[in-house]
Amino acid sequence: MNENLLGIVAGILTSISMIPxxxxxxxxxxxxxxxxxxxxxxITGLSLWVWYGFIKDELPIILSNAFAVLVNVTLLICFFIFKKS
Amino acid sequence: MNENLLGIVAGILTSISMIPxxxxxxxxxxxxxxxxxxxxxxITGLSLWVWYGFIKDELPIILSNAFAVLVNVTLLICFFIFKKS
Structure with missing residues (x-):
């Protein structure tokens, strides 16, 4: 539980830093x-982390990396929408 | 072992993406x-991940997040060296 809390706090902080x-x-x-x-x-690396989290059955790793995949897939979509010429 | 290999590959990919x-x-x-x-x-979040990795005794998590701390501390130092005025 204590280590899960640590992982969740860590995941929230690294997730927050991606938003700006x-x-x-x-x-x-x-x-x-x-x-x-x-x-x-x-995105490939983060997806492997999600997979790793499932194998190890560690919720903080699954959640924070799944969130990061979401953010970076959105960035990738933005890249192709907004790119010039 | 197999899951460690997965974690190491995941860590290498997420680390590579920070270099550019x-x-x-x-x-x-x-x-x-x-x-x-x-x-x-x-950096705070990544340091907590390193701590989490030590508690869980998971080398891929320790290594990849320690590397990320290193990269981002370097970026922070660059920020203060290169900032204008």
Whole structure:
């Protein structure tokens, strides 16, 4: 329980830190600074973490990485919507 | 072992995805797009993940989050070195 709480707090903090970039990209409709290749690598890595969390049966890992997948898939979609030319 | 391998691959991928931003900031000597507050929140969260990894005795979690702490502490230092005025 104590370690789960620690994992949940850790997950909330690392999740919060992703929000500003997402808000900025959506607000400014500018995804110029994003790299689709790096987003793909990141999404693949995060998905493997979710898988790892399921195998280890650790809810904090599953939840925080699933949230990160969601944020970065949204960023990837924004990249293709907002990219110029 | 199999789950450790999965965790290590996941950790390598999420670690790789952080490198380009670090290289960009150091190369362009420009940290304008970084927020020190978000870096602090992220570093705190990642440090808690390292702690979580130690409690759970999971090497992939310890290693990948320790690497992420290193990258983001470097970004934070760059932010204060490169910031204008």
């Amino acid at each position: 970039q997402l808000v900025k990209v959506i607000k400014e409709k500018d995804a110029e600074n994003l790299s689709w290749l790096m987003l793909l690598v990141l | 931003q670090l290289v960009k900031v150091i190369k362009e000597k420009d940290a304008e797009n970084l927020s020190w507050l978000m870096l602090l929140v992220l």
